[in-house]
Amino acid sequence: MIFKKLLILSFILLLSFSLKAQKATHTFTLGDSTFLLDGKPFQMISGEMHYPRVPREAWRARMKMAKAMGLNTIGTYVFWNLHEPQEGKFDFSGNNDVAEFVKIAKEEGLWVILRPSPYVCAEWEFGGYPYWLQNKKGLVVRSKEEKYLKEYETYIKEVGKQLAPLQVNHGGNILMVQIENEYGSYGNDKEYLAINQRLFKEAGFDGLLYTCDPPAAIVNGHLPGLLPAINGIDDATRVKKMISENHDGKGPFYIAEWYPAWFDWWGTAHHTISAESYTGRLDNVLSAGISINMYMFHGGTTRGFMNGANYDDSHPYEPQISSYDYDAPLDEAGNATKKFMLFRQVIAKHLPAGQTLPPVPAAKPTIAINDxxxxxxAGILDILPKPVLNKTPLTFEDLNQAYGFVLYHTVISGGKTGILKLNELRDYAVIMINGKKAGVLDRRHNQDSIKLILPPGEVKLDILVENLGRINFGSYLLKNKKGITENVKFNGEEIYDWKMYSLPFSHVNSGxxxxxxxxxxxxxxxxxxxxxxxxxxxxxxxxxxxxxxxxxxxxxxxxxxxxxxxxxxxxxxxxxxxxxxxxxxxxxxxxxxxxxxxxxxxxxxxxx
CATH class of the missing domain: 2.60.120.260 (Galactose-binding domain-like)
Structure with a gap:
């Protein structure tokens, strides 16, 4: 009996010791010129990789590739529209399980830089904002507006429940957390930035917080007291000068987005940048003791309807493609590229004494499938759900629909020729007359009108509209509704009495x-x-x-x-x-x- 009690006591002590070991906390602080991990200088060599752009089943394999290139840290955004797709309904399951992503990184020996923002840009639908924010009258994103702050607070506290316990000071591997995201390119309201800081702290993010901005915006986007990281430059002297000027003459020095490549949008050439043109720049930055986060190390794929778009008054609407290959060191499928191998050689020169890199995993096998x-x-007109009726066209947001397609149907009098005009079409329309395609309109080319020859009698007019991606950067974040957002006219006369059919294609096989x-x-x-x-x-x-x-x-x-x-x-x-x-x-x-x-x-x- 005594032996049994001793055995149980020993087991409890062993379990307690094991749990304490697992929860061993670290310190991560700002030195005058470098980060300090447990009091010792630490140079972050980080690469950005977004959990929703990689199948969950492949997260670990991609992280092994990161280690093989010499990275010690992974950076990721957190995407509000994934985690709260409808107001008050949160989802951290499956490919949205960001906490598991962070835990796998720890198991693979990687630290994490977390960017919950909540605005992410990232060539992502609406810059990460959920579509339904636009249904709240008067709500203004990236501002002190009351409705926005209320929704923001709800979101960031849910994120905190998932991720705050995984900070280094709580035994996890999240080194640092970014508030907002390149805010200086958008505004300069320091009170708003301070509210961000307060909300993050209230959500449990009690470790190091930082901001990041491109050089021209660092003064606008920096909040005194936080580390001002810099994006988009890698001249070591300039990086150190700009950060120290905004941080009491001190470092550490961190390039939060170092771009070894770029993204693509439909209808323009694929962007590539030679590895050789960046190896020397990487070497110089690391030699100067500057910490770095490559954007992107691995882009992956923007699946579903989650690609964003660019647009402002100086250039047309530019929806981004599905591939987020980014010409990154790790290609879309997770294989090492020439850029990966050359960057690995550079990083190997800067490893701590006695440390070597693991071998590079072999390229994944591929197959070709014939015929x-x-x-x-099933024709689209044969599978329509129950419609919503309204005198004028309703937007996606009016229909409480986030993504996909809406079919607008009405009947008009025929026997005439004229111009059909869709005011403020967003973004792509297939026009059908009596069930047959008559033409398309494409917002990329500022197309909103088409000449139609209508047969005699009553004519069925169907307009299938696709949301090609909400704008993810700039002032047009506030003008992001989708569908036919104003009205439809034929020869200048407005057309009324519409049926709207929602086709979100959230699940394609059902019914x-x-x-x-x-x-x-x-x-x-x-x-x-x-x-x-x-x-x-x-x-x-x-x-x-x-x-x-x-x-x-x-x-x-x-x-x-x-x-x-x-x-x-x-x-x-x-x-x-x-x-x-x-x-x-x-x-x-x-x-x-x-x-x-x-x-x-x-x-x-x-x-x-």
């Missing part, structure tokens, strides 16, 4: 009835299956198709568009299975196409 048939189809007959000349859903004897990464070749979205085994792979530069969709091995795999394509323009194949390599640089 995938999609013989079942749709497919047939084997061909649906011609209207947007169409096509469905098929393909069998695999082994699974591996692959790239769906969409060059025969026009414009649309693809789902495989229920996973939304993102948008394709023949204009390029992206012509393939990355399909990760983690989402395939041996045996039958389901595929659905929603095609807007080429309803007759009914097959596709896949390749072993991506096509990201082909404009049509």
């Amino acid at each position: 995938i048939k999609l013989n079942s189809s 749709t009835i497919y047939k084997t007959k061909i649906s011609v000349n209207t947007p169409v859903l096509r469905k098929g299956t393909f069998r695999l004897s082994k699974v591996a990464d692959t790239y769906l070749d969409m060059r025969k198709w026009g414009k649309g979205v693809v789902w495989v085994n229920g996973h939304n792979l993102g948008r394709y568009w023949s204009v390029g530069p992206q012509q393939t969709l990355y399909l990760p091995a983690e989402w395939l299975k041996e045996g039958n795999n389901d595929i659905v394509v929603f095609e807007l323009l080429k309803s007759h196409v009914s097959s596709l194949c896949s390749r072993k390599t991506a096509i990201l640089s082909e404009l049509q």
Whole structure:
């Protein structure tokens, strides 16, 4: 009996010691010229990688690649519109499990820089804001406006529940947390920044907080008392001068976004920057003792409808592509590039004495799949849900719809020719007359009008509108509603009495009835299956198709568009299975196409 009690006591003591060891806290503080981790100088060599842009099943593999390149830290944003897609309904499950992402990083020996912001930019839909904020009359994002601050506080406290316990001072691996995001490029309200700081602290983020801004905006965006990190420059002398001028003459010196590449948008050339042009710059920065966060180390893919867009008065609307390859050191599928290998060589020169880099994992295997048939189809006009009726067109927001498509239907008198005008179309419309495609309008080209020849009698007018991505940067954040946002006119006379059909395509397989007959000349859903004897990464070749979205085994792979530069969709091995795999394509323009194949390599640089 005594032996049994001693055994139990020993087990309890051992468990207690183990838990304390697991929760061993660290200190992370600001020295005059360097960060101090447990009192010793620490140079962050970090790379940005966003959890929703990588399949959860692949997070660990990507982090092993980060270690192999020499990174000691991972940076990530936190995306409000993922975690609170509808007001008051929070989701931290599956690919949204950011706490698990941080914990896996710890298991892989990586620290984390956290950027909950809540504005992220990031070439992400609405800069990370949930669409429903726009339904609150008078709400102004990035301001002291009361409704905004109330929603912001609710969000950041939910994030705090998930992530505040994972800070270094609580036994975790989050070194530092960023408030706001390049705010100086947007405004200069220090009271607003101070409210950010207070909300973060109240949410449990009681470690180091910092701000980040490009050089021209650092004065506007810096909050006295916090470290002012800098984005977009890597001249060591200039970096140190600008940070110290805004931080009581001291460091540490941190480049929060160091760009070894850039992102793409539809209809423009793929952006690439040679590795050789950046190796010397990386070496100089690290030699100067400056800490760095590469934006991006690994871009991944902006799946679903989560790509953002750029727009201001000086250039057209520019929706970003699905691939977020970014010409980063780790490519879209997580394989090492030439840039990875050359950066690894540079970083190896700056490792602490006695430390060596792990070997680089081999490139992942790929497969090509031939002749995938999609013989079942459903025309968009045959699968409409129950409509909402209104005298004038309603926006996506009016319909409480975040993303996807809305079909606007009405009946007008025919027997005439004229100009159909959609005022403030956002963003892409397929016009149908009596169930047949009559043309398209594209906001990228400032198109809002089309000449129509209407047959005699009553004419069915259908307008399928796609949200191509809300603006993620600049003053137009406040003008981000989607759909037909004003009115529709024919020959100058306003058209009334609309039916609106919401088509968010949150789930593509539920309830749709497919047939084997061909649906011609209207947007169409096509469905098929393909069998695999082994699974591996692959790239769906969409060059025969026009414009649309693809789902495989229920996973939304993102948008394709023949204009390029992206012509393939990355399909990760983690989402395939041996045996039958389901595929659905929603095609807007080429309803007759009914097959596709896949390749072993991506096509990201082909404009049509």
